[in-house]
Every structure is written in C-alpha cells, then in structure tokens.
Amino acid sequence: MSTSVSDTVSGPAAVSTEAPAAAPSAQADRFVHERLPAQQALPRMVYAMPELRIPAQANLVQSLFAKAIREGRADKPMLRSDKITLTYADALERVNRIAQVLVEDFKLQPGNRVLLRGGNSIGMALAWLGVVQAGLVAVATMPLLRAKELGEVIEKARPALALCDASLLEELQTAKAQSSTLQVIVPFNLMDEPGSLAVLSAQKDGQFTPCPVAADDIALMAFTSGTTGKPKAAVHTHRDVLAACEAWPRHVLKARPDDIVVGSPPLAFTFGLGGMLIFPMWAGASVYYPSIGYTPEAMVKLINQVGATVCYTAPTFYRQMAAFAKQHGVPSLRLCVSAGESLPDATRQLWKDATGIEMIDGIGATEMFHIFISAAGADVRRGAIGKVVPGYTAKVVNDDGEEVPRGTVGKLAVVGPTGCRYLDDARQGNYVKSGWNYPGDAFMQDADGYFFYQARADDMIITAGYNVAGPEVEDALLKHPAVAECGVVGLPDDDRGMIVKAFVVLKPGEAGGDGTVKVLQDHVKAMLAPFKYPRQIEFVDKLPRTETGKLQRFKLRQS
CATH class of the missing domain: 3.30.300.30 (ANL, C-terminal domain)
Known part of the structure; x- marks a missing residue:
C-alpha cells in the first residue's frame, strides 16, 4: 500500500515534513520570484526522509561538483564524446570560466534568465551548468523549436541573454528580431569566432566563487511542450533538483560511479536533464554525447562502442532497437530507463527477450522535475509502472479528491519534495488542488501498492x-x-x-x-x-x- 504523509514520518526515525529554514535570497533579479503562484495555490512540499533536508543555502551545481570531488572523483571522467573526455575537475574549470563570462563580461545579476538552445552535447551541458553556477536561471529550449515558439518562450521568460549552438542560430535570431526583450545571443561552440562563448571563456582563469544562492532560489524554468496550447513554464529551485537526486536516483535507479550513460532525451526536457546530466553527476558517473544523431541501430552500436551501462530513451525507440540489440548484443548494458510516454508491456517483454534486461519504467512530469512512480529489477510487476518512489506519496482519487478503493480507476494525485509552480499562469489551479499535484493521468492502484497507468485523464x-x-x-x-x-x-x-x-x-x-x-x-x-x-x-x-x-x-x- 502507498503510505500517507503521516505514515511516512511516523516512528522514532521520523523527521519533520515542514519546509527547511529559508536562507536570504541571493537573486537580486526578482522577476521569477514575484511571478510564482500565491501561497494558497502552491503544492505542499514534503521532506519525509533525512536525505531530503537540503541546507538552507545550496547552489545545485556547486553541490554536485563538491560531492564528486569529496568522493575522490576529480580525475574521473564526467563528460565524454568522440572528440574529448572531460574529468570532473576539467568540467568544473570550464563551468567556472563560463560563469565568469556571464558575470564579468555581460554583467548578469543573480536571478537573470539565460535562454539555452542546443542539442545534447558537452557544450550544452557546460553552458547549462555555468548558468546555474552563477546564480542565474537556466531556460533550456528544445532544438527543433521554430522562431514563433521561441518567441513565446522569450516573451514569458524575459531572458537577458541567450547561449546558442551555432548550428541553431537562425531561428533564434529571427525570434530575437521580433522581440524587444532578448538583446544578446552568444554562440557557444565556435572555437575561433570572436565573441563566441568558447573564445570568451578561454580568456578567463577559471577562478570563480559559485553564487551563494539560497536553496529556495530559482535554478531553472522548464517549458512544457505546449502541444495543445500556449506553453507553460514550470519553475524549479536548487532545493527541488537536489532533493530529486535523493529520491528516484538513490532508491530506484542506483547508478554507480563506473557507469557510462547514453540516451536520447534532450537536455531541454527535464527527463533528459536529470537522466543525461544531473543524476550521473550525483552518482559520480559519466555521460557520453555523440556528435551525430541517433537511429535505433546506431544507438545499439554506440552502446557497444563506448561500453555504456545505462540507457535512457522512449518506449518506441526501445521497440525499434530490440532487433539490433538481439543481433549485436549489448553486454555492457545493465540499466535501461523508459519514460516520456507509457511503456506497453509488449515493448517491455520484447526488450527483455532481446537483452535479458528488465526495463525500469517510470512516470514523472516537467512540473515535478522527474520520476515519482517507478520500479526496478525484482520489484517490477507486469503491466504496472511501479510503486511510489521513496520521498513521495501518491494516491488515486475521484473528482472530489477522495481516495478511491484499490482496483478502481481514478485521477493520480502526488505530493513530495518537488511540486508544480507555474510562472504567472492561471492553469496552476488545474494542476495543484488542496496542496496535491494532479499530473493529469488516470491510474489504478492494486492492493500491493502498484500503480497501473490507464491514460491521460483527458484521453x-x-x-x-x-x-x-x-x-x-x-x-x-x-x-x-x-x-x-x-x-x-x-x-x-x-x-x-x-x-x-x-x-x-x-x-x-x-x-x-x-x-x-x-x-x-x-x-x-x-x-x-x-x-x-x-x-x-x-x-x-x-x-x-x-x-x-x-x-x-x-x-x-x-x-
């Protein structure tokens, strides 16, 4: 059975579920803070395990690098490609150089938003980390967005500056020409172009003191896909992301420092940001970013070429990869994570037959940052996504918010250490009700606490x-x-x-x-x-x- 909040924190080892003490904000630009939902519209945040008690002052990027170095991983690989491998120490120096450029050259203030546009690459990863290290707010955008869609993001987020992959400049420049908000675009992967981030960073010494942000300061704005209307901006703090690291990655994924991660989810998507950057850093592992796009066969060959041990992708891609995995084998692979859409049992069994690996399914949401229901290994039950991730509480309710009997289909409601905060959006009330997050999914929960996805509530x-x-x-x-x-x-x-x-x-x-x-x-x-x-x-x-x-x-x- 899933536990209630009171059950979760009962007993001698209980910790308070109240929000930890706040530290003074370091973000001078209060644009995002001032546009968060009213107190009564916010989700209830629950910190029901000791590891979720993040210090009142905590910079997400500084914390991740400090953890890796404290655990002796400074000289271990962090970011890999077919051209270069950066250790944690290498990456930290480059991140600090980027932060120096943003603060010293462009005079950005903590809390300013920085739009990022790029595919999965070492350059994009370093740029994102540099922005957050400097106390700025990362606003990552999907590589395929066109000028109109980028314009909507710019209008909502009001970025002071954009960092953009040189190959994706055209649409962003068009959007900039139509906006009075965005003033500066800096390409981040031109090695010899005056004014590019690479050239500007090379002029810095890498000596940078991370911005001493409060844990409740804003780290990122994640835009939903906006496939059915105007996109929404979900806001997450440094505390949110650090707490998320202590939930699903710690208790379900259980990645190891020797893991090499590959996958297709974009870094602009919170599933990709967690799986393809933040969570590997938390585990002291490394990520491989290829310089060419994925096909199902190319993904299998890449796994074997680099000895990848963890793979993130969507169910459709696993289904297409299965035949190639069976043909070539994937001996190094040990963890396969599926999310982004529902995982049909037929696909799970096809992949298991091809590889012998029991896939890790999970449901998360941009609004919750990452996965909150999942199962791995022997805990997998056919047809079910899994059980609620430690740190979260979930239930299936009726239209009045009352929990329905087990075996009955209803709406999913969740609380935990992360939750929905839309930026200046009346739709907050559709997602958060009485402190509970409503992701918009129809579920059934069985007597053993397993959750079975039915459909999007409106599907x-x-x-x-x-x-x-x-x-x-x-x-x-x-x-x-x-x-x-x-x-x-x-x-x-x-x-x-x-x-x-x-x-x-x-x-x-x-x-x-x-x-x-x-x-x-x-x-x-x-x-x-x-x-x-x-x-x-x-x-x-x-x-x-x-x-x-x-x-x-x-x-x-x-x-």
Whole structure:
C-alpha cells in the first residue's frame, strides 16, 4: 500500500515534513520570484526522509561538483564524446570560466534568465551548468523549436541573454528580431569566432566563487511542450533538483560511479536533464554525447562502442532497437530507463527477450522535475509502472479528491519534495488542488501498492458507457507481429458517444486493407473485453510525435 504523509514520518526515525529554514535570497533579479503562484495555490512540499533536508543555502551545481570531488572523483571522467573526455575537475574549470563570462563580461545579476538552445552535447551541458553556477536561471529550449515558439518562450521568460549552438542560430535570431526583450545571443561552440562563448571563456582563469544562492532560489524554468496550447513554464529551485537526486536516483535507479550513460532525451526536457546530466553527476558517473544523431541501430552500436551501462530513451525507440540489440548484443548494458510516454508491456517483454534486461519504467512530469512512480529489477510487476518512489506519496482519487478503493480507476494525485509552480499562469489551479499535484493521468492502484497507468485523464475513451484506456488497446495491438507502432484515440459517434479508433503503422512487407483490419480487430477481441476493440483502423506511414517521443493523440483526433 502507498503510505500517507503521516505514515511516512511516523516512528522514532521520523523527521519533520515542514519546509527547511529559508536562507536570504541571493537573486537580486526578482522577476521569477514575484511571478510564482500565491501561497494558497502552491503544492505542499514534503521532506519525509533525512536525505531530503537540503541546507538552507545550496547552489545545485556547486553541490554536485563538491560531492564528486569529496568522493575522490576529480580525475574521473564526467563528460565524454568522440572528440574529448572531460574529468570532473576539467568540467568544473570550464563551468567556472563560463560563469565568469556571464558575470564579468555581460554583467548578469543573480536571478537573470539565460535562454539555452542546443542539442545534447558537452557544450550544452557546460553552458547549462555555468548558468546555474552563477546564480542565474537556466531556460533550456528544445532544438527543433521554430522562431514563433521561441518567441513565446522569450516573451514569458524575459531572458537577458541567450547561449546558442551555432548550428541553431537562425531561428533564434529571427525570434530575437521580433522581440524587444532578448538583446544578446552568444554562440557557444565556435572555437575561433570572436565573441563566441568558447573564445570568451578561454580568456578567463577559471577562478570563480559559485553564487551563494539560497536553496529556495530559482535554478531553472522548464517549458512544457505546449502541444495543445500556449506553453507553460514550470519553475524549479536548487532545493527541488537536489532533493530529486535523493529520491528516484538513490532508491530506484542506483547508478554507480563506473557507469557510462547514453540516451536520447534532450537536455531541454527535464527527463533528459536529470537522466543525461544531473543524476550521473550525483552518482559520480559519466555521460557520453555523440556528435551525430541517433537511429535505433546506431544507438545499439554506440552502446557497444563506448561500453555504456545505462540507457535512457522512449518506449518506441526501445521497440525499434530490440532487433539490433538481439543481433549485436549489448553486454555492457545493465540499466535501461523508459519514460516520456507509457511503456506497453509488449515493448517491455520484447526488450527483455532481446537483452535479458528488465526495463525500469517510470512516470514523472516537467512540473515535478522527474520520476515519482517507478520500479526496478525484482520489484517490477507486469503491466504496472511501479510503486511510489521513496520521498513521495501518491494516491488515486475521484473528482472530489477522495481516495478511491484499490482496483478502481481514478485521477493520480502526488505530493513530495518537488511540486508544480507555474510562472504567472492561471492553469496552476488545474494542476495543484488542496496542496496535491494532479499530473493529469488516470491510474489504478492494486492492493500491493502498484500503480497501473490507464491514460491521460483527458484521453480516456467512454464508449457506450464503458471506459476504455487507449494505451491498453495499443499494447494489445503491439503484440500482433504485423504491427510496428500504433496510436488509439476516441472519436465522436452518434450511437455510442465515442468509438475506439486505431492508427496503425505496419511493419515492412505487411499490407493494409480490410482483411488486415479484421485480423487486428479479432486479435484485440481475443486479448481484451470485446467492447475495447477498435471499431475503426486506419493504416498510416508514421505517427505524430513530439521531439521527446510522446505520441500526440490530439493530432490523431484531429485527423
């Protein structure tokens, strides 16, 4: 069973769940602080384990480097690529040089926002760390955003400066020309261009005192994908990210200092920021950033080439990688993390058959920073995402916020050491209710405390009075050997209210048509209750996905 907050902190080893004492803010620019939700709209923050009691004054980046050096890892690899490997000491010096440029050359003040634009690279990682080391607020953006979308971020975040990969300058320059807010763009990976971050940093001595921020000062703003409307900016403090390191990474992932991490989630996505930078630093491990993009086969070859032990990517990519993993083997790999969208059991079993590795599933949210329900190894239960991560409390509730009986589908509600704080956004009230975070997912919890994902709360299909979860139907379809990918949505119907419709990508050599439609419908009927089968099936060449791999069901409903 999941525990209540009072249960979590009972007994002789209990610690207070109250927010730790605050230190005076070091952020002179109060733009973000002044636009946080009102006190009554904030989530309740719970610090129910001793390791969650972050000191009142704590700079996230300084703390991570200090931990690595204290544990004797100064000369151990931290950031790797096909061109260079930086130790923790090397990386710290470069981070300090970047911080010097921001503070000394551009006169940025603690609390100023800095927009970052780049793919996963050592340059992007160092830039992000340098911004936060200087007490500034990192505003990372997805590499594929266009000028209009970047303009929305700029308007909301009001960055004083942008650090941008030289190959991605064009769209940002267009957005800058249309904005009165952003004044300066500095490319960060040109080695011989006057005014580039690399050249400016080379002129510094690396002697920089990290900004003495309060733990409750702002470290980052993470923009949601904005696929259904205007994007929201989720705000996280130094305390939030340090506390997150002491939850899922410590208790579920259990990475080791000798781990080499690879993966596809962008650093601009909190799943990627945690998995591909922050959490490896906390563990004293290293991350490998390739200079070319990923394909499923290239990812498997890279794992073997660099001896990677930990992989982060989305379920769709694991499904596509499975055949290559079976062909080439992945002997060094020991931990595989799936998040970003629901993990079908068919994909989990396909990967396990190919590699022998039990995937670590997890659900997190940009608003919560990272994963709060998960399971690994022997704790995995088929069909379930897992149990609540130590440090968090979760329950399944009805529309009135009352916990429903086990085995009943309802809405997920969560509290813990992280929580949703939107920047100046009326939608805060949709996410936080009575101090609990509502990620917007429909779940069922069993008698043993395992949580079973059903769908996004607004993606539940109600057909002829029956509730159907699209991911459950997708999982059944994926178990058919002809299906490569699929997406399931509900469409309006005069007779049934809604009908279940599937969009299916077939494997090479498989033909669509009425015969295949019937075969797939019969396949689903044989696996699930008959009312759940897709009454319509449309064959498509590809499915609409976000840059982070999430299926965009709203686009399927519009097609």
